[in-house]
Amino acid sequence: xxxxxxxxxxxxxxxxxxxxxxxPGLVPFARIEPLVLGLPLxxxxxxxxxxxxxxxxxxxxxxxxRYRDGGTG
Amino acid sequence: MERWxxxxxxxxAYLALTLTIGLLAGRKSSQSVAGYVAADRSFGLVxxxxxxxxxxxxxxxxxxxxxxxxxxxxxxxxxxxxGALGMAPFYWIGPRVASLGRKFGYVTQAQxxxxxxxxxxxxxxxxxxxxxxxxxxxxxxxxxxxxxxxxVTDGHVPLWLGALVSYGVVVVYVLAAGAMAVGWTNTFxxxxxxxxxxxxxxxxxxRLYGGIGEMFTQIAAVKPELLTPPGLGANGEPWTWGAYSxxxxxxxxxxxxxxxxxxxxxNAKDDxxxxxxxxxxxxxxxxxxxxxxxxxxxVLFTGGAPPSADFILxxxxxxxxxxxxxxxxxxxxxxxxxxxTGDALLHASASVLVEDGVxxxxxxxxxxxxxxxxxxxxxxxxxxxxxxxxxxxxxxLLLASAYGIISQFAPPVVAALYWRRATTAGVLAGLIAxxxxxxxxxxNPGWKPFDMHEGILGLIVxxxxxxxxxxxxxxxxxxxxxxxxS
Numbered sequence: 001x002x003x004x005x006x007x008x009x010x011x012x013x014x015x016x017x018x019x020x021x022x023x024p025g026l027v028p029f030a031r032i033e034p035l036v037l038g039l040p041l042x043x044x045x046x047x048x049x050x051x052x053x054x055x056x057x058x059x060x061x062x063x064x065x066r067y068r069d070g071g072t073g
Numbered sequence: 074m075e076r077w078x079x080x081x082x083x084x085x086a087y088l089a090l091t092l093t094i095g096l097l098a099g100r101k102s103s104q105s106v107a108g109y110v111a112a113d114r115s116f117g118l119v120x121x122x123x124x125x126x127x128x129x130x131x132x133x134x135x136x137x138x139x140x141x142x143x144x145x146x147x148x149x150x151x152x153x154x155x156g157a158l159g160m161a162p163f164y165w166i167g168p169r170v171a172s173l174g175r176k177f178g179y180v181t182q183a184q185x186x187x188x189x190x191x192x193x194x195x196x197x198x199x200x201x202x203x204x205x206x207x208x209x210x211x212x213x214x215x216x217x218x219x220x221x222x223x224x225v226t227d228g229h230v231p232l233w234l235g236a237l238v239s240y241g242v243v244v245v246y247v248l249a250a251g252a253m254a255v256g257w258t259n260t261f262x263x264x265x266x267x268x269x270x271x272x273x274x275x276x277x278x279x280r281l282y283g284g285i286g287e288m289f290t291q292i293a294a295v296k297p298e299l300l301t302p303p304g305l306g307a308n309g310e311p312w313t314w315g316a317y318s319x320x321x322x323x324x325x326x327x328x329x330x331x332x333x334x335x336x337x338x339x340n341a342k343d344d345x346x347x348x349x350x351x352x353x354x355x356x357x358x359x360x361x362x363x364x365x366x367x368x369x370x371x372v373l374f375t376g377g378a379p380p381s382a383d384f385i386l387x388x389x390x391x392x393x394x395x396x397x398x399x400x401x402x403x404x405x406x407x408x409x410x411x412x413x414t415g416d417a418l419l420h421a422s423a424s425v426l427v428e429d430g431v432x433x434x435x436x437x438x439x440x441x442x443x444x445x446x447x448x449x450x451x452x453x454x455x456x457x458x459x460x461x462x463x464x465x466x467x468x469x470l471l472l473a474s475a476y477g478i479i480s481q482f483a484p485p486v487v488a489a490l491y492w493r494r495a496t497t498a499g500v501l502a503g504l505i506a507x508x509x510x511x512x513x514x515x516x517n518p519g520w521k522p523f524d525m526h527e528g529i530l531g532l533i534v535x536x537x538x539x540x541x542x543x544x545x546x547x548x549x550x551x552x553x554x555x556x557x558x559s
Contacts, residue, residue, distance in 0.1 A: 023315070023317070046150055
C-alpha cells in the first residue's frame with residue numbers, strides 16, 4: 001500500500017471513530033441490549049473502536065516503516 | 074492484627090519501594106538541564122509506554138471514573154472514549170516535535186512554539202496558563218491520595234498526614250532525580266495500577282452479582298436510564314448530547330497538549346519508540362473498563378452509600394470484607410495512580426516556569442536553572458498541599474475548566490509544525506481570544522450554545538482569529554519557516 005493511502009485511511013478511521021463515539025454516531029447504539037461480553041451495547045461499541053485503533057495504528061506503522069527504510073517517504 | 078495496621082504496613086512498604094526506585098533511577102541522569110527535564114532523551118519503549126499511560130491516568134481515573142459510573146452511569150463512557158482519539162495524531166506530531174527538540178535543544182512545549190513564533194509575551198503567557206491549569210490538578214492528586222489513605226486506615230491516618238507522607242516521597246524523588254525518577258517510578262506504578270484495576274474490576278461484579286452480564290441485567294431492570302448514553306448530568310437529570318460529545322472532543326484535543334504529556338516527546342530515545350508508544354497506548358487505556366465496572370458494581374449495592382460518589386471505590390473495597398492484604402494493595406494502586414500523575418505535574422510545572430517564564434527574561438547558568446527548578450517543585454508542592462487540606466476549596470470547578478485552557482495550546486502547536494503562513498501575532502491573538510472565550514463561558518455557563526464545553530467554544534473563536542490575524546500580518550522569513558514546516 002502506498003504511504004499516502006495508508007495515512008488517508010488512518011485519518012478516515014479516526015474520523016469515523018470520533019463520530020461513532022459521540023453525537024450523532026452513538027445514537028443508534030445508545031442501548032443496553034444486547035449485552036456484548038457482558039457489557040452494555042454502547043460500552044462494548046466504544047471499546048471496540050479503541051481496540052480497532054491498535055490494529056489500524058499497527059498496520060499504518062508497517063507501511064510507514066517500509067517507506068522510512070526504503071528512504072522514500 | 075487489625076486491618077488498618079496491615080494496610081498501613083503495605084502502604085509504607087509501597088512508598089519505601091517507590092522512593093528507592095526513584096532515587097536509584099536518578100543515579101543514571103546527567104547533571105544538565107536536559108538531564109533533569111528530558112532524562113537525556115533516553116527512554117525506551119517499556120518506560121515510555123508506562124510513563125505515558127500512568128501520567129495520563131490519575132487519581133481522577135481511579136477514583137473519579139468509578140464515581141462517575143456509579144452516580145452518572147453512561148456519562149462515564151466519555152472517559153473511555155477520548156484517549157485513543159487524542160493520542161493518535163501524536164504518531165506524526167511526536168516524532169516531528171522530538172526531531173526539532175534534538176535540533177534546537179528544546180525541552181518544553183513553549184520553547185517549540187516560541188521557536189517558530191519568537192515572542193517573550195507568548196512564552197510567558199503559555200507558562201502562566203500552564204501553571205493555572207497545573208496547580209488544581211496537583212491539588213486533586215494530593216487530596217485523592219489523602220482521602221484513600223484516610224478511608225482504608227479507618228481514619229487512623231488522617232488526610233493531612235497521608236497526603237503529606239505520600240507527596241513528601243514524590244517531592245524527594247522529583248527533587249533528586251527529575252525526569253529519570255518520574256519515568257522509572259511511573260513504570261512501577263503503571264504496572265501496579267493496571268493489575269489492581271483488572272483484578273478488582275473482574276472480581277467485584279462476580280462476587281456481588283455473579284458476573285458482569287448479570288450485574289448489567291440487574292441494573293438495567295431497575296435504572297435503565299443510567300446505562301443509556303449520554304447518561305446523567307451532575308444534577309441527576311439526563312445529560313445532553315451536546316455536553317457529552319464536546320467533553321470527548323475537548324479532552325481528545327487537549328489530552329496531548331498537557332505540557333507534562335507533550336514534554337514526553339522530548340524524553341524518548343528515538344522516533345520509533347515514540348511511534349510504538351502511540352500505537353500501544355489504547356491497550357493501556359482499556360484498563361478503564363474494569364475501573365468503570367467497579368463503579369457500576371456499587372449501583373445496586375445494598376450495604377449503604379458512600380459519603381460522596383468519589384468515595385465509591387474505597388467504600389466498596391471496605392464494605393465487601395476483602396482480606397486486609399487486598400485492601401492494602403488496592404490502596405497502593407490508587408496511590409500509584411495519584412502519585413504517577415502528581416510527580417509528572419510537579420516536574421513539568423517547575424520546568425515550564427523556569428524554562429519558559431524566567432530564563433526568557435533573566436540569564437541563568439545551567440546550575441542556577443536546575444536549582445531554581447528544584448525550588449519551584451517544592452513551592453508548587455507546598456501551594457498544592459495548602460489547597461488540598463481545604464475541603465471547601467472550589468478547585469474541582471477550576472479543574473473542570475483546565476481542559477478549556479489546555480486545549481487552546483493545540484492550534485499554536487499545529488500552526489508551528491504545519492502552517493507556513495502562520496505568524497507570531499496571529500498565534501498570540503488566537504491564544505488570547507480563545508482563552509478569554511473559554512473563560513467567559515466558564516463564568517457564564519447559562520450562555521453556552523447546545524451546552525457545549527467552554528474549551529470547544531474557545532477553539533471556535535481561536536482558530537478563525539489565528540488565521541485572520543496571520544493573513545493580516547507580514548509573512549515569516551522563508552528559511553526560518555522551512556526549518557519547522559517540512
